[in-house]
Structure formats: C-alpha cells, structure tokens
Amino acid sequence: MKIERIEAIGVSLPLAKPVRMAGAEVATAENVVVRVQTDGGLTGWGECASSPTFSGETQGSILAAIDGFLAPAILGEDPMRREALGAAMERRLAGNHGAKAAVDMALHDLAAKALHAPVYELLGGRSREAARVFWHLGNANPEDDAREATARMRDGFTFFKLKVGTTTVERDIEAALAVREAVGPECDLCADANQAWSVAEALRFARGAERAGLCFFEQPVEASDLAGMAAIARACAVPILADEGIFTAEDVLAHAREGAAQIVSVKLLKAGGFTGALRAIHAAETVRLPLHLTGKVAEAALGKAGITVNKNAIPFDRNPPMVASGIRIGTPAVTTRGMGEKEMELIGELVLRALATPDSEQALAMVRGEVEALCRRFPLYADRLG
Numbered sequence: 079m080k081i082e083r084i085e086a087i088g089v090s091l092p093l094a095k096p097v098r099m100a101g102a103e104v105a106t107a108e109n110v111v112v113r114v115q116t117d118g119g120l121t122g123w124g125e126c127a128s129s130p131t132f133s134g135e136t137q138g139s140i141l142a143a144i145d146g147f148l149a150p151a152i153l154g155e156d157p158m159r160r161e162a163l164g165a166a167m168e169r170r171l172a173g174n175h176g177a178k179a180a181v182d183m184a185l186h187d188l189a190a191k192a193l194h195a196p197v198y199e200l201l202g203g204r205s206r207e208a209a210r211v212f213w214h215l216g217n218a219n220p221e222d223d224a225r226e227a228t229a230r231m232r233d234g235f236t237f238f239k240l241k242v243g244t245t246t247v248e249r250d251i252e253a254a255l256a257v258r259e260a261v262g263p264e265c266d267l268c269a270d271a272n273q274a275w276s277v278a279e280a281l282r283f284a285r286g287a288e289r290a291g292l293c294f295f296e297q298p299v300e301a302s303d304l305a306g307m308a309a310i311a312r313a314c315a316v317p318i319l320a321d322e323g324i325f326t327a328e329d330v331l332a333h334a335r336e337g338a339a340q341i342v343s344v345k346l347l348k349a350g351g352f353t354g355a356l357r358a359i360h361a362a363e364t365v366r367l368p369l370h371l372t373g374k375v376a377e378a379a380l381g382k383a384g385i386t387v388n389k390n391a392i393p394f395d396r397n398p399p400m401v402a403s404g405i406r407i408g409t410p411a412v413t414t415r416g417m418g419e420k421e422m423e424l425i426g427e428l429v430l431r432a433l434a435t436p437d438s439e440q441a442l443a444m445v446r447g448e449v450e451a452l453c454r455r456f457p458l459y460a461d462r463l464g
C-alpha cells in the first residue's frame with residue numbers, strides 16, 4: 079500500500095456561540111481537514127484547528143506546511159509505517175504540530191481501515207466505555223456564566239471550565255463563586271487563565287475563589303514561566319494544570335522536574351498527533367502526573383473523534399473520576415450535538431467530487447462553499463468535549 083495523494087482543505091466553521099478566552103475569541107473555526115488516499119483506494123481523514131495565539135499556526139500556515147513540506151515527505155510511502163513517516167516529516171519541518179497532527183490522524187484512520195479495526199485498537203485498546211465532557215464558560219459578566227451553567231446542567235453537564243483572565247481578577251473571583259452557587263456542590267468546576275496572569279494575580283484569584291472549590295487551575299502564567307508555575311503550585315491549595323506549557327513529552331518531564339504542574343494537558347494538536355500524544359501521555363504516567371486530555375477549542379467532528387479515541391484508549395485510574403456522557407466508543411466521529419460521522423462522510427464525498435472535476439481551483443472553491451453550508455446546518459458546539 080502506498081500513499082498516492084494528500085489533500086489539505088481549509089474550512090471555516092461558524093460556532094454556535096463564540097468562545098471567549100484570554101488572548102483570543104473564537105467565533106469561526108478556521109480548521110484544516112486532511113485527506114490521504116492510497117493506491118489501493120483507501121482514504122484516511124484527519125483534522126486540526128488553527129490557533130495563532132495558542133500554537134502559532136494559522137489556517138494558511140497549516141495548509142502551506144502540509145502542501146509544501148509534510149506531503150512531499152511521505153508521498154509514495156507505505157502509510158502503515160507511521161513512526162517512520164512521522165520521523166520523515168520531522169526531518170523536513172520543525173514545529174508545526176497542528177499540521178503534523180492532522181496528517182498523523184489521517185494515517186491512523188487509514189491504518190485502522192486497512193486493519194478493519196477502530197483506531198483505539200492501534201493505541202493500546204479500549205480502557206473505558208465513555209469519556210466525560212465539560213462545558214466552557216466565558217461570558218462578559220458573572221450572572222451570565224451562572225445562568226449558562228444552570229442551563230447546561232439541565233442538558234446533563236456536570237463539569238464546567240471557566241475561562242478567566244479576560245477582564246479583572248475580581249470579576250473572575252465573582253464568576254467562579256457565582257457558578258459554584260448556581261451548580262451546587264456536586265458539579266466539578268475548574269478555571270483556565272490561558273497564561274493571562276502574573277504569579278501575584280494568580281494567587282489572588284486562587285485565594286479569592288477558594289469557596290468555589292475548583293478541581294484545578296489551568297495555565298495561570300506564561301507557558302515558559304516554569305518557576306512562576308512552581309511558585310503558584312507550592313502556594314496554592316488547588317492543583318495547577320499546565321496546558322500551553324505542554325506540547326511534547328519533554329515538556330511533561332521539564333514540568334515534573336521543576337514542580338511546575340500537578341496535572342498536565344495533552345492535546346493532539348500540541349503533540350503532533352496520536353504518536354506524539356502517546357509519548358507525552360507515557361511520560362506523564364512515568365513521572366506520575368495525572369492527565370487532562372482535551373481537544374482544542376473549535377476542533378470539529380474529526381478532531382473530537384481523534385481525542386475521544388485517544389482518551390478512551392488511555393487508562394485514567396489516577397485522574398478525577400470519569401462519568402458516562404453522550405460520547406461513546408464505537409461512534410467514531412461524534413460531537414454530542416453537531417456534525418457526526420454521516421456529515422463527515424458527506425464532506426468526504428464532496429471533496430471526492432471536487433477532485434474529479436478538471437478545474438481543481440474552481441472545484442475546491444465550490445466544495446468549500448458546500449462544506450461551509452453544511453457546517454451552518456450543524457452549528458458546532460465546539461467546546462463540548464474536554
């Protein structure tokens with residue numbers, strides 16, 4: 079089996095509701111869908127979200143990275159040799175982990191299809207039957223956060239992530255307390271500052287929000303400030319989680335060495351796909367750091383399916399308790415309400431139709447329009463899976 083063709087397709091997916099966070103507001107997901115085709119007729123799909131302020135990758139840079147560097151590095155090769163192909167892409171282009179993640183996901187999809195097995199069988203097999211999802215909160219005022227949390231609780235959500243650091247520490251303390259008041263003691267609530275604060279501000283928030291009983295406090299200071307993270311971790315009763323600071327297995331080990339995190343977040347987009355994510359996950363397990371596996375805000379069905387598959391293949395015994403949710407193993411491309419596998423298949427068909435059209439530029443423009451129309455019919459609840 080040989081890789082015959084690799085297509086990177088930019089899509090703009092409008093979110094049902096913008097996600098506000100420190101440093102960015104995501105209203106439209108500018109994602110890239112990757113299609114890898116083999117000489118035997120098999121097709122693998124992958125996806126990544128662009129996130130200029132998080133990963134440094136734009137939709138344009140991801141498309142250029144795949145078209146100009148990653149695709150030429152692996153064209154004509156056997157797609158089953160995922161480690162070797164990963165190394166070949168690494169030799170051709172440093173960084174660009176989101177672009178690599180999309181290709182790596184497509185290679186896993188291909189391998190799984192070739193073996194007639196779900197992707198999780200390639201990752202160590204099934205460890206659980208369901209993955210827990212959380213809901214992002216990040217409104218302009220605390221009352222709206224509390225109201226939204228109450229409404230989502232009625233949908234069955236029991237885990238909320240409050241985005242903080244967009245205005246003042248005091249407003250965020252108020253929001254954390256208001257949400258706790260609204261959801262009661264049974265729900266889990268965490269806060270994510272997306273690197274917005276100084277050590278002093280982070281500690282002020284943690285102390286002020288003590289009664290909110292946060293289950294963790296995510297990336298309070300800049301990713302590279304391991305000393306700051308460690309200082310907060312020492313002074314704070316709430317476990318500190320590193321997200322922007324953790325891209326690779328090396329980052330996990332550095333945080334462990336410096337005492338800069340008590341939980342680490344692994345994402346396919348940061349780790350360059352399943353292959354890198356498994357390295358980071360195994361590094362975390364080796365140094366006994368609990369894991370938080372999430373998708374990137376605004377990844378669509380394929381990205382969510384990817385992280386769901388990954389999540390369900392990883393033993394979580396040391397982590398906060400997992401509860402059943404709408405996302406279950408065996409339904410490969412699922413957001414709880416939004417685009418599912420059927421719609422992704424439809425996108426696949428649209429792309430195939432475009433590839434059969436002689437004027438490829440015009441064909442891709444046409445498909446992009448149809449894909450975007452499809453996405454408008456299935457507004458993404460992109461912050462559902464965490």
Ligand SMILES: [Mg+2]
Nearest residue numbers: 270296297321
């Ligand atoms: Mg985060």
